[in-house]
Amino acid sequence: xxxxxxxxxxGISFPTPKGPFIALQxxxxxxxxxxxxxxxxxxxxxKSTVLNIIAGLLKATEGGVILNHKEVNEPGPExxxxxxxxxxxxxxxxxxxxxxxxxxxxxxxxxxxxxxxWIEHNLALVQMSHARDKKPAEISGGMKQRVGxxxxxxxxxxxxxxxxxFGALDALTRAHLQDSVQQIQAELGNTVILITHDxxxxxxxxxxxVMMTNGPAATVGEVLQIDLPRPRDRLALADCPKYNHYxxxxxxxxxxxxxxxxxxxxxxxxxxxxxRLIKEEARA
Amino acid sequence: xIIQLKNSMxxxxxxxxxxxxxxxxxxxxxxxxxxxIFVLCWAALAANxxxxxxxxxxxxxxxxxxxxLVAEHQAExxxxxxxxxxxxxxxxxxxxxxxxxxSGRPTFFSQIQTSLQTVLSGFLLAxxxxxxxxxLIGLSPLCYSAANPLIQLLxxxxxxxxxxxxxIVVSASYPADGLLSRSYLxxxxxxxxxxxxxxxxxxxxxxxxxxxxxxxxxxxxxxxxFRHVRAIVLPSAVPMIFTGLRLSLGIAWMVxxxxxxxxxxxxxxxxxxxxxxxxxxxxxxxxxxxxxxxxLIGLLLDRLMLSLQKAVSWDKSVQLR
Numbered sequence: 220x221x222x223x224x225x226x227x228x229x230g231i232s233f234p235t236p237k238g239p240f241i242a243l244q245x246x247x248x249x250x251x252x253x254x255x256x257x258x259x260x261x262x263x264x265x266k267s268t269v270l271n272i273i274a275g276l277l278k279a280t281e282g283g284v285i286l287n288h289k290e291v292n293e294p295g296p297e298x299x300x301x302x303x304x305x306x307x308x309x310x311x312x313x314x315x316x317x318x319x320x321x322x323x324x325x326x327x328x329x330x331x332x333x334x335x336x337w338i339e340h341n342l343a344l345v346q347m348s349h350a351r352d353k354k355p356a357e358i359s360g361g362m363k364q365r366v367g368x369x370x371x372x373x374x375x376x377x378x379x380x381x382x383x384x385f386g387a388l389d390a391l392t393r394a395h396l397q398d399s400v401q402q403i404q405a406e407l408g409n410t411v412i413l414i415t416h417d418x419x420x421x422x423x424x425x426x427x428x429v430m431m432t433n434g435p436a437a438t439v440g441e442v443l444q445i446d447l448p449r450p451r452d453r454l455a456l457a458d459c460p461k462y463n464h465y466x467x468x469x470x471x472x473x474x475x476x477x478x479x480x481x482x483x484x485x486x487x488x489x490x491x492x493x494x495r496l497i498k499e500e501a502r503a
Numbered sequence: 504x505i506i507q508l509k510n511s512m513x514x515x516x517x518x519x520x521x522x523x524x525x526x527x528x529x530x531x532x533x534x535x536x537x538x539x540i541f542v543l544c545w546a547a548l549a550a551n552x553x554x555x556x557x558x559x560x561x562x563x564x565x566x567x568x569x570x571x572l573v574a575e576h577q578a579e580x581x582x583x584x585x586x587x588x589x590x591x592x593x594x595x596x597x598x599x600x601x602x603x604x605x606s607g608r609p610t611f612f613s614q615i616q617t618s619l620q621t622v623l624s625g626f627l628l629a630x631x632x633x634x635x636x637x638x639l640i641g642l643s644p645l646c647y648s649a650a651n652p653l654i655q656l657l658x659x660x661x662x663x664x665x666x667x668x669x670x671i672v673v674s675a676s677y678p679a680d681g682l683l684s685r686s687y688l689x690x691x692x693x694x695x696x697x698x699x700x701x702x703x704x705x706x707x708x709x710x711x712x713x714x715x716x717x718x719x720x721x722x723x724x725x726x727x728x729f730r731h732v733r734a735i736v737l738p739s740a741v742p743m744i745f746t747g748l749r750l751s752l753g754i755a756w757m758v759x760x761x762x763x764x765x766x767x768x769x770x771x772x773x774x775x776x777x778x779x780x781x782x783x784x785x786x787x788x789x790x791x792x793x794x795x796x797x798x799l800i801g802l803l804l805d806r807l808m809l810s811l812q813k814a815v816s817w818d819k820s821v822q823l824r
Binding site: 274275276293294295296298299300302304306308309310311319320323324354356374 | 719819
């Protein structure tokens with residue numbers, strides 16, 4: 220396997236009044252060029268933290284990230300991020316949002332008309348050409364996410380980082396966008412790291428699924444290789460025993476090995492209310 | 504075909520117009536009713552109020568004085584025209600004759616003009632300082648910690664407290680025969696000093712509240728400081744900045760009247776003060792005219808800023824009013 224992106228002994232801790240809080244520990248991951256990797260785990264396990272460290276938005280306190288033999292120290296367009304909440308600039312049109320990225324990355328390397336073509340090309344790739352002059356507030360959530368993907372792709376990144384890109388969308392739109400991402404990735408061959416909560420999404424899209432243990436001091440629990448032929452069709456896969464086997468493995472990791480026991484919010488609210496009552500009585 | 508469809512208004516459009524029209528009529532009649540009640544109460548109270556300057560003016564007395572002020576303005580304008588006509592004739596006869604500008608009394612309407620000029624220059628000066636300063640302070644936690652206590656300290660100071668200081672400083676540093684009169688400078692500077700705070704504070708808040716997501720976009724794109732400010736920070740803060748500007752203009756107009764009274768800048772403030780000192784039987788009604796005009800101009804300035812605010816606000820989900 221050709222070494223492309225490598226995380227070695229990555230850990231991060233945050234200082235708190237009670238001493239450092241270790242959020243992430245000993246994360247080791249080696250990712251080949253053109254691979255699609257999903258990070259899956261319960262909320263709060265540090266999936267986003269791993270992604271942000273790769274993006275350079277957070278700095279690891281232990282270990283480090285190497286991309287193409289260079290250490291990652293700061294954010295940059297070669298590691299483009301598709302944010303969970305699209306993060307389009309609301310005062311710019313769809314076209315201008317992509318243009319901002321293209322102008323920043325390619326000014327001096329492309330002529331004006333080349334840039335124009337490149338912006339149009341990326342909008343066409345996510346099928347958003349028809350809404351090029353609309354503002355983000357005027358298009359649906361799925362469309363915004365498409366534009367966010369177009370903006371990230373337009374930076375021609377070596378690694379595309381997607382932080383729960385479809386989490387806020389309805390099931391139909393999500394399926395549609397998953398197919399788009401598969402298609403685009405097959406065409407461009409980007410390395411993709413995707414955070415998800417959705418087991419089906421992880422199995423459908425990934426070459427490997429990285430399952431994370433619960434925090435604090437979360438780390439990589441298991442890595443599951445998905446050997447399904449591409450292009451993958453969700454309908455055909457629904458009856459595929461191999462697919463269901465993979466699904467089952469992820470589910471058993473999440474719900475048996477890393478089961479997260481959380482007190483029911485109603486019960487805890489009542490308990491604290493009772494405590495307060497007792498305190499008030501004691502005061503009286 | 505399509506054009507035709509657009510031109511002929513479909514029935515649904517007419518149907519959607521009717522409730523709007525009804526709402527407009529309802530709002531208009533309520534506004535008029537409120538105004539009518541106010542005028543009636545005023546008339547009733549004024550009729551029973553005797554002052555040292557005679558009866559307190561009611562609506563009709565004020566209307567009479569308004570017409571008188573318009574007539575005075577016309578008369579003064581005619582006089583000015585005649586003056587220049589005579590001067591022209593003199594100059595034709597004797598090209599060596601001295602050319603003088605007309606130095607008549609300022610009328611009510613020229614005073615309004617002076618007031619507007621003064622308030623706008625003071626407001627402009629305040630904005631030119633407050634917006635860049637607000638951006639710098641808002642972006643740097645260091646600057647913020649240094650500037651915030653000072654801002655909180657200076658913000659509540661009354662224009663009346665600043666005025667003597669500004670008067671002394673201006674008369675010490677600006678020649679009496681300068682291009683701008685000292686009274687104008689004093690008024691404009693007082694307005695600027697008192698009205699810059701809302702713009703400054705709102706700019707600081709707007710700039711420091713750029714969503715983390717958008718800041719991350721800027722980081723991933725590696726925008727440099729200037730591009731970051733221009734492409735991300737300023738547009739994001741525009742709604743807050745304009746809210747501040749609107750508040751500032753309101754304060755500027757209020758402060759102006761007080762400043763003009765004391766600085767003797769020939770505007771509406773001086774008009775009110777002179778009428779008060781004059782103490783004739785018409786004075787109170789003339790002051791009432793000035794009060795109404797001050798209110799009306801304040802309202803118009805606010806509406807002007809509101810439409811500007813609406814035009815530049817990208818967040819159409821917020822209802823501005």
